[in-house]
Amino acid sequence: MADPERVWTAALIVIGDEILSGRTQDANLAYLAKWLNMQGIRLREARVVADDMAAIGDAVTAMLACHDYVFTTGGIGPTHDDITVDAVAAALGVPVVLHPEAEAILRAHYGDRLTDARLRMARVPQGATLLVNPETSAPGIRVGNLFIMAGVPKITQGMLAGLVGKLEGGRPLLSRTVGAWVPESQVAELLARTEKAHEGVQIGSYPFWRERRVGANFVLRGVSGDALAAASADLLAGLRAMALEPVEGEL
Amino acid sequence: MADPERVWTAALIVIGDEILSGRTQDANLAYLAKWLNMQGIRLREARVVADDMAAIGDAVTAMLACHDYVFTTGGIGPTHDDITVDAVAAALGVPVVLHPEAEAILRAHYGDRLTDARLRMARVPQGATLLVNPETSAPGIRVGNLFIMAGVPKITQGMLAGLVGKLEGGRPLLSRTVGAWVPESQVAELLARTEKAHEGVQIGSYPFWRERRVGANFVLRGVSGDALAAASADLLAGLRAMALEPVEGEL
Numbered sequence: 001m002a003d004p005e006r007v008w009t010a011a012l013i014v015i016g017d018e019i020l021s022g023r024t025q026d027a028n029l030a031y032l033a034k035w036l037n038m039q040g041i042r043l044r045e046a047r048v049v050a051d052d053m054a055a056i057g058d059a060v061t062a063m064l065a066c067h068d069y070v071f072t073t074g075g076i077g078p079t080h081d082d083i084t085v086d087a088v089a090a091a092l093g094v095p096v097v098l099h100p101e102a103e104a105i106l107r108a109h110y111g112d113r114l115t116d117a118r119l120r121m122a123r124v125p126q127g128a129t130l131l132v133n134p135e136t137s138a139p140g141i142r143v144g145n146l147f148i149m150a151g152v153p154k155i156t157q158g159m160l161a162g163l164v165g166k167l168e169g170g171r172p173l174l175s176r177t178v179g180a181w182v183p184e185s186q187v188a189e190l191l192a193r194t195e196k197a198h199e200g201v202q203i204g205s206y207p208f209w210r211e212r213r214v215g216a217n218f219v220l221r222g223v224s225g226d227a228l229a230a231a232s233a234d235l236l237a238g239l240r241a242m243a244l245e246p247v248e249g250e251l
Numbered sequence: 252m253a254d255p256e257r258v259w260t261a262a263l264i265v266i267g268d269e270i271l272s273g274r275t276q277d278a279n280l281a282y283l284a285k286w287l288n289m290q291g292i293r294l295r296e297a298r299v300v301a302d303d304m305a306a307i308g309d310a311v312t313a314m315l316a317c318h319d320y321v322f323t324t325g326g327i328g329p330t331h332d333d334i335t336v337d338a339v340a341a342a343l344g345v346p347v348v349l350h351p352e353a354e355a356i357l358r359a360h361y362g363d364r365l366t367d368a369r370l371r372m373a374r375v376p377q378g379a380t381l382l383v384n385p386e387t388s389a390p391g392i393r394v395g396n397l398f399i400m401a402g403v404p405k406i407t408q409g410m411l412a413g414l415v416g417k418l419e420g421g422r423p424l425l426s427r428t429v430g431a432w433v434p435e436s437q438v439a440e441l442l443a444r445t446e447k448a449h450e451g452v453q454i455g456s457y458p459f460w461r462e463r464r465v466g467a468n469f470v471l472r473g474v475s476g477d478a479l480a481a482a483s484a485d486l487l488a489g490l491r492a493m494a495l496e497p498v499e500g501e502l
Contacts, residue, residue, distance in 0.1 A: 017455050020294045021424070022284030023470065024457070026277075029299065033273030043271050045306070046299035048280070051455070055296070078436035079456040080443035117439030152458070173272070185329035188368030192331035204268050204302070205330040206275070207403070219274065 008169045009044040010036055011063040015074035015084055016151055017051045027153045028073045035160050040169025041069060051075060056087035064146060069167060074151030076140070078117040084148060085141065089125035092143065099124045102139050109137035132162040171223040176232045179251025180244050183207070184216040190238045191218060198231035200224055208251075217250050259420045260295040261287055262314040266325035266335055267402055268302045278404045279324045286411050291420025292320060302326060307338035315397060320418060325402030327391070329368040335399060336392065340376035343394065350375045353390050360388035383413040422474040427483045430502030431495050434458070435467040441489045442469060449482035451475055459502075468501050 018024040033043040049055040063070045075084035089096045102122035121138040131140030140159040141148040184207045195203045201222040239246040269275040284294040300306040314321045326335035340347045353373035372389040382391030391410040392399040400407045435456045446454045452473040490497040
């Protein structure tokens, strides 16, 4: 029987010199994190690596050893700097092959305009299956529990849409937020005490400065809605006992 | 004599459950990447890890072994989930101590309002020096070539400002951009040929869809301005030879 307490974890490998040079701001991590939470899977770690065979391969090998699922973004386009497929295949010790279905998809989409460069996008590590790309046709790639996706957020999101409900996961991570106009240091003890009193609930404290005032949002996370509700009620009561006026939800 | 060709590298470790849950979008990576480029240092890798002693410690150990400099962001505030100092100290095998100068800074800033929770922000791994924080006083921490910074971007940026020109680096990475309204696949061969012809120049291709048209920016990177200029001229000529009208700079 499946263990209801089992936590399913995932890692993301963001591939691209443009991220590490600061030219492009990654937008896939936050999206994937929320998407995974809805599937009952936790994003536990992310790595950003260069367009470099060894860097990609090492990250893939390390992350596959630690997590149930591994996702990569970037480096699967038609140009010379798109080396993700080659790097993954080398890391897995399998050859790169032309996937007949991927080729058919590209032929249908591009017709006469299917150049050699575009045909590169039908190359996959041997044994792979495809992820549908409703945006621009060139498919993503699945090899076991490794998912190779595009770097362009809209394309990545389209590929994830096709995976909804298809990955085995556990209980979704729930969260509740309590906000208060208070320096987080002033309630540090209350936070620690509340977290300790409610097993399975983690509390994160996220301070901000706004309207010339100091405040903080306290995010309670856990898989049990009841435990979260109880911890949240305790925290609200504790804040009110300090003559604060906390809000349920984010400030 | 210093090797003028030596490449100095850095890694960033982003610490925080709020990043991995998708609640907060990291903004420090891109800023640090550009800041490092100006110091002649390359950001070669980044890792995002949870608020977890082992995860932080493992990342610190691994990154210090591979890079000249390692930066961390997040987890140095006054609350129970701020465990970066403890995790780094454990990874380095040194005790956590109260830094007298950090304590003095906090006393001067908070006066009577210096609670035990706030005093936590004067804890450092033994042997550390301080990074000035012009925003909120609580200092960052330097231990050898490891820099422990805040998660809040404005505070991080203030800490980096105090480090300008103080880290040994090599030649800054320069870049030039050429833009064209063309599918990148159509010029894939030209890009590969141009890169090959100009040693030390890397070309990245970044496609986009805008105004219902397909285009791409080609970013040439390298340490030699002359090599970049030559490669850029070749690429422009190659694009014009295909009856395209490329622009110098980003589209």
